[in-house]
Amino acid sequence: ISDQTIGFDQNLAPFPLLPTEASKLAFRTNGMDYRRQNLFLTQGTSWGIVKKSAGQLAGLTHAYHRLNEMSLYTILWHHTSLENGLHLTYPAGNVLPKEFDPMKRNWYLLAKSTPGIVWSEPYTDASTGDPILTISTAVYSPDGRFAGVTGIDMYLPSIFDWLQLNPAWSEGAEGMLIARIREGDSLRIQIFARMNYQEDSRHWDKPLELESLKSEDTALFAGFLADVAAGKSGIRIMRYKGRKSIWTYQTSLDYQINTLMIVPYDNYMHLVDQTEKIIWRNSQDFLIYSVMIGLLVIVVVVIVSVKRAKSFTDPINNLALAGKSLSEGDYDAQARVNTGDELQQLAEVFNQIGPKLREHEKMQNALELARIVQQRLLPKEAPKIEGFDIAGLCKYSDETGGDYYDFIQFDEIDPDKVSVILGDVTGHGIGAALLMASARSMLRNAIRHNAYDLSKIMYTFNNELTADTDPDKFITLFYALLDRKGKTISWATGGHDPAILLKKSGGETIMLKSEGVPMGFVPNMNFEQAGPLEMQSGDIVVIGTDGIWEAENEAEEMFGKERMMKVISENSHHSAHQICEKVVEEVIAHCGQLPQEDDITIIIIKTT
Template sequence: MRHAHGTLFIGRTARHKGIRTYLSVFTIVCGTDFLVMIPIEAGRTDRMRIVQAYSDFSRGQFNKRVIMRILSRLSVAVSYPLMTLLLVMGVFILIGILALRGTRATTSDLMIRLTDQATERMRQYVLSTLHTPIRIGDFNAELVREGGMSIESSDDLSSQVPFLVSQLQAWRGVSAILISNQDDNGFWVERTPGGDLRLYEFFQEHEGYCVEWALDDLGRKLPGELSRFEYDPTQRPWYRAAIDSDDGVGWTPIYAWANSQEEGIVGSGRSVRLDSADGDLVGVIDVGFTVNDLSRELEGIKISPNGRVLIMDSAGMLVAANGIREADATTSGILASDSVDFEISGAVQALAGPDSFYDEHGFHHATFTGDDGEIYQVDSELLKQADGPDWTLVTILPESDVLAGVNVVQGRLIYASLVVLLFSAFVAILLARWITIPIVSLKRSAFGIASGNLDERFSSRGGLEFTQLSDALERMTRGLRERLDMRTALEVAMEVQQNLLPQKAPSSSSLDIAGFSVYSDETGGDYFDYPMLSDGTGDTNDESVTIAIGDVTGHGIGAALIMCAARTALRTCLLPDGSLGTLLRDVNTSLYGDVPNGRFMTMLMLRLAPDGSHMDWASAGHDPPIVYSPRLGTFNEPSGGGVPLAVLSDEPFEQYEMRLPEGDEIIFTATDGVWETANSDHELFGKERLMDVIRESSALTSEEIIQRVIEALDEFRGSTRPADDVTMVVIKRLP
């Protein structure tokens, strides 16, 4: 453990848990004018006290008087470079955390603000688009009221066709313009999806029918009527919207327009009721648009590279959307939640879900995840216009679009912080060059020791603080010499033991297998293996896969030796298609008598079919495998097993069989160092947290699942150094 004020070295040897533990703690607190060395032999409780005492020291929990005394004796040659580097590193770490990780709250707030802005932009755009029907309708209504447009008779109405056609061609966002008089005679001109002009007349002389005509670009009828169909204007939505409105103005809901086309047209419009001074009905003017036309207008809204916008009415009917498939926006006027476009239906369903919420500005927010794993942010807002339809505006933004700019900013912050760090480090180096010759000499000697030359001597030249530091480092060097031989032996043992673990997982088209092991000391007692009977190529497509995982009590050299003996016995006793229970019995027989009293080993054996459809397993005191099915969302931890190895002689072990019918199972097995990981409050990680991590990372590969578990353990523990050996193997069935 390192700190700006000193270093804590801890080493230990253990024969067995619960017997005697020798702990050597060598604590060196190095300032510029003092040094303290504490040799300690203690048990686990005393060791924790020493570590806690050092932790208190490193956090600066001092008496104010002691702090002031230390600071007053610090050399400027030391304090200036040190404070400069600490300041630079602190700023760099802070910028790095903000740029690379950020916080969940900040990201969430950013997403909410961006989606709110996008929705408000769309609302303003839609309001400007809807302003066209309002202007045309009010303009024509004013003409009728002032006598500039006569609509009293059928002939009067027919004479207005060219005028309305010119309006239709001038305003591309409008699809149809309709006028009727007090006798319910009327017509409308309409632009078809193909761009042709049509005239629809419903006069009394047509005896309840509407007659369809083709028009040229000047609004003149072309010879020969195209069709006729029954038509009652008083029952049409445009008529009811005007008549039933209190102020004589109303927006129609989304409805199918009357025409002779095989595939109908769906749209909406704004109807204006014309009344005389006496309050009698003079006529109705309706200016409408199709959902296709409005969707084409929405194509001009680019809220992000892959962002979507849509409009739905109060009944949930899809009014318009950009990027929508043509079949979704025509014919029948579908419910937005029933759209085959998964982004539209997913957004509407998310807004109706329990996880949606309203922010302080009244925007409705929700999220959903696409089939490709992309997370979409959904934001909705009412149109909120007095003279406007009762519509809801919805924006759909992929998080990748929104965070693209954030990533660019983060990259720039990283580059800027690196420049600042390099510049400040350069300045600090210049300051360090001014440090006195004794400090340079001490550094040279320290580097010599770091390179392995423990015969290096420290010069005692300089003031009091340098003399004290030199003497302290001399005592430290003598202690390091005594430990070097033991450390070298441990490194050799660690290298040998690491080479005994499998270097790669079996290769299979049906199974994704990954393993991981880390020891709390240089060597440990955890073990996993893929003992195979093939030629060693690792290709297991045509044969079953055998997996072994074990845990020896204790740590260090003793546990490592037992682990090696168990590995040898396992590979020696393994037979083709033999019973896993028999295999554990043979391994137990081999170990019993060779393992000292009080020491034992747990082991779990798995054998999976080539296609992963079933699994045989046997346990010697080891926790059974955890099986998770993402499709069902359930965990299964089978029961069974025997006593640990090397406890009883001639102990029988049973083999169990487990079917894996879902085809997506994730099999997780590990040593107890995973779920017995403890935090600073002595709370255990537990299997419930482990299952949560497996569930959240079930879509990842086996190796990535292991990495997520490791990250969760490190975060829970508060450090990356485990107190116990940690080993795990993950098998994931592939589709």
């Protein structure tokens, strides 16, 4: 690690949520900055190499903070380490030894070589000296190459903070996490973590010594080992450290780590004896009091029922009349009930329904108006340009959404060129719709002033959007520029999935990639203009949002890009508009009875 720790806040607005007092207590640290991450570089790594990766991982700060709020007493650190030498930790403020290299740590090597989520063995934290274990998994780049490891460090003693044992039998009780260790044909149980974890001398570069679990009752312990090996849970009575104890364990073959609670048998029997005496002493008095109270309740109920029979009918009639008026659309209908009991409470709740229904109706009208306005912002029809058949289709998941597509052609700049744009705003609903409308205006203005220079257009648009939006709101964008004369396509992306070119000749599939981060996230970012790429007759370009390929059915199976490309290939002889309709139709059919979770937007460019 370099001598100078780099504060990771140069391009980030301060995170608005401050950590709670519970969070501060859980981490047992002072001086931690919960609004930022720390950035460390391994020896020989330069800032220029990792700058792009650092910018892409900036948004993890918000996610890390949310995880802390959910697991206040367990998580010590969040960290992400990449093969290029970048190491990020959250919260900011920790200091690591100079000789620390994350890529040589056991948790990194284990996650790199093992698929899925892996648990490390307990070890000592390099910055605090506390006993911890790491839950980690490998991270891969979009092309499938191994990129690094992300993980969560759990403070071992805090795993048992939630466990509050009854003081009557907690003396000598032990809770622990155990792990199955195979040694040839035999099975050994290792204590992974325990209550009151203590380690007198620890060094961050040396592993913690783990104790093996055993019992003097060898036959009973063999049965316990058989249960653990088979993933069975149960309760057994056998000795632990020479003392007769009750072993309660929960195991599963799906997990490496399982739970075990050992309580001295004498504690349990003492509690049973005390409970039996108390029950016997109080049972006779309880029966006498119960009979007396039961008779008294019966007498009171009879008297009250006779006196209140009539008082029930009038309030109920008032409620019925008010309910009828409300059903006929009278939101001012009120039930006048002053009985001072549950009926009055019911009437008060009823009287709140009318105003709330009126507000709901206003909200529905506002949403309908917003939907109409947003639909009018989308192109009414695709432009007619020689050599191309262009179409777009958008299906929102709410009344209003965050997806956006546009066809822009300025004859005064160049009548032979047309811009084809697709964007995806974070989230959906009214907020996403408003951001989409603002972005549409900014983008058209940027095109007018930069005359189809895609790099300049994206640069200008990104700066304007960053200045006008919150840090947690951004847009992914794909910008394609069609040229009628050369029958070519140029493109630039702002963090959006690349468009896909399906060649008619040979059926080759080409991903239209270019460098660019999401728009509105970091100012003064450069965007690469790719192309021009000459297209042949029958070639098809597909631009879409993740609402297509991430749509899931009831079996949680995604629609996927392969399925989308198969639908397009099978319908390539149809018009661009018909292809769009067929893709959306197949996505909806794939979801079945499940509601649409995200906006679905697709653009088809077909070379004629």
